[in-house]
Amino acid sequence: MFVDEVEIKVKGGDGGDGMTSFRREKYEPSGGPDGGDGGHGGNVIFEVDEGINTLLDFKERKVFEAQSGERGGSKDQHGKDAEDLIVPVPPGTTVTNVKKDEIVADLVEAGQQVVIAEGGRGGRGNARFKNSTRQAPKFSENGEPGEKKELKLELKLLADVGVVGYPSVGKSTLISKVSAAKPKTGAYHFTTTTPNLGVVKVGDYNTFVMADIPGLIEGAHSGVGLGDQFLRHVERTKVLIHMLDISALEGREPLEDFKKINQELSKFNADLLDRPQVVAANKIDLMDDKDNLVEVKKELEAEGYEVFPISAVTGEGLDDLISRVNELVEETPQPQIEPEEEEVVIKGPQPEEEGEKFKINKENGVYQVSGEEVERKVAMADLSTEEGLRHLIKTLQNAGLEDALRDAGINDGEKVNVAGLEFEYYND
Structure with missing residues (x-):
């Protein structure tokens, strides 16, 4: 069976969570933080395989997800990076980002590889948050979510x-x-x-x-x-x-x-x-x-x-x-391929352009805050501890969220939802 157009979903592996840990040794029962960083999530990589001449395999399997990185350990041990997921495609495959309606890769030559979805970086362990004013941080960072994409694959036969x-x-x-x-x-x-x-x-x-x-x-x-x-x-x-x-x-x-x-x-x-x-x-x-x-x-x-x-x-x-x-x-x-198709440049998750870090909409009395950068910060925050929550709030403030909310007209006591995390706003 010949198949020359399919739509699939890909996801890079999540980064491993950082570890919250403290040294517990015989003569140092209250040692400093020693939690290690999580490992990097695996990338999803497309590779041209001359032995394939159809996209039939993608009809049977619609989702391709790389493995997550390993969690960090105690004693400053970093988690292991996950292996990349190599997905073979036939020569002549054009890859289009469905949501953006733009070509992201044009795969022609045997062995050609391109990173289609980047894995997330590993979360930082609590040892990384120690500073002069915070000697014993009781929080770490979750791994960064892997990049997600909806793609359309089209096969153009490489015939003379x-x-x-x-x-x-x-x-x-x-x-x-x-x-x-x-x-x-x-x-x-x-x-x-x-x-x-x-x-x-x-x-x-x-x-x-x-x-x-x-x-x-x-x-x-x-x-x-x-x-x-x-x-x-x-x-x-x-x-x-x-x-x-x-x-x-x-x-x-x-x-x-x-x-x-x-x-x-x-x-x-x-x-x-x-x-x-x-x-x-x-x-x-x-x-x-x-x-x-x-x-x-x-x-x-x-x-x-x-x-x-x-x-x-x-x-x-x-x-x-x-x-x-x-x-x-x-x-x-x-025949020459158009330059924008020939130049294969795949970028991982990028912060929004300046001035567009946050999108704020008021729905049913709640200020809804969205955007790739802010959603990533919330996903990586350690919300299981009060100290981790405070660190997230400070991070969001430094990123300009409080100023953006004030510009949007928020008043004390009104609710804010940031990527699923809901709280009441007070200007104190």
């Missing part, structure tokens, strides 16, 4: 040659004839509902990968016939074979078909018409006369296209077609 044309013109038959691929074929429209790949051998040493692109009909660029789902696979091809049914047995007009398909390619991505494109005039074995072929060759060759009369069924003309396509593959550079 894309075969385009209306349904039932013989694309799948061509693939089966010139390669070892055995796609489903038949004498009815939309026999092919997924792209087919085949490796074509030319001579003793040369090979190239050919893919037929199904579902191309008028309006394909906007989704008619599922064409927009398949057109993405054309974007990475070096050379296009444009197949026409030259027999006209189904009442088709080859020249009209040629123009319509190229219009769809142009509407989807105008650069596609700059790719080398040869014309395969198929089904010459079914022709009653050659008037159609003569007309097609005359007009398209005048426009600069090379036309190869072939029969994908009998094999007539295929050697000349494949030989020329192989030459074009060798002399044509790989």
